[in-house]
Amino acid sequence: MFAIGVIAASMAAVAYGVSTVLRALGARRVANEMREQGNSDVDQLGPGGTAPSVTSTMSTIADPAFILGTVMVVVGFGGGALAARFLPLFLAQSIVAANLVVTALLGTLLLNITLHTRDWVAIWLVVLSLFMLGVSSSKDAHDYASDAFHWGLFGATMLLCAVALVGVYKLGKYAAVVGGAASGLLFGVIAIAVRVLDGMSPFNLVELLSDPAAWTIAVAGAVGFYVQTVALQVGAVNGVTALLVVGETAGPSLIGVAFLHDSARQGLAWLAVVGFIGAVVGAVLVAWYGTGDPDHFGDAPPEKGGWRRGREVAE
Secondary structure (H helix, E strand, O other), X not given: OHHHHHHHHHHHXXXXXXXXXXXXXXXXXXXXXXXXXXOHHHHHHOOOOOOOOHHHHHHHHOOHHHHHHHHHHHHHHHHHHHHHHHOOHHHHHHHHOOHHHHHHHHHHHHOOOOOOHHHHHHHHHHHHHHHHHHHHXXXXXXXXXXXXXXXXXXXXXXXXXXXHHHHHHHOHHHHHHHHHHHHHHHHHHHXXXXXXXXXXXXEOHHHHHOOHHHHHHHHHHHHHHHHHHHHHHHOOHHHHHHHHHHHHHHXXXXXXXXXXXXXXXXXXXHHHHHHHHHHHHHHHHHHHHOOOOOOOOOOOOOOOOOOOOOOOOOO
């Protein structure tokens, strides 16, 4: 089961990475179409813009590339759900977090994103940290939680959804940061809910549908998908993805250790801690260097590399 979980998590990482780039491509195409049509909403998708309108977001969701990306989300969800059942959450989510690497590499091909030394260092920090987590993780995963935990998870999810939806439309230039981080936390909540879901073994449909964890999956999935879409409209794809990775890795990992008895191999707890911190720090660095405005229209000057943040040019 451990090997199946690792394979499933790896499949989810690839699927999520492909999905993110395809959906970002859809957002770019819609932005360009809006510009050609003289739509005033296009001003909100460039540097200095505020959150996009609901109409522009719906247009993005209807784009063919975005739809294909959505199909890949479903594939990723299936792999992530399987991994969450069979692996400790800090391992499952950290492997899934490798979608950051897939996004960065595929983005260079489809979105003409340039990766510099600082980006490669941060990306490889994530990869090596994931390797340390894999080596140190215990093969045991417990899937029982009390009813209070199920209801508490649902309540916290509803609160997080409300904050996320208000944030992406009211915080202007910070909409991408809020959308990326909130979608990551919501996707992380899905992993937790799948882990503790009742009615799975043996399968009982009535018990499954009456479990608050099932409601949590539906709500967190829908809202997380939507706010990530808004973030991809107004933020750089690598930065948004990195923020998402931090949320979907750190949250479930801490919950798994605190409430679901996840643990490392005996004597290797230190390696798990180093790997976890490295994965989060690496993702934060990618976010820090990639939180510039999206270049939907190809108007921004090319970056010249170096170690400074965003679009600042190293001297």
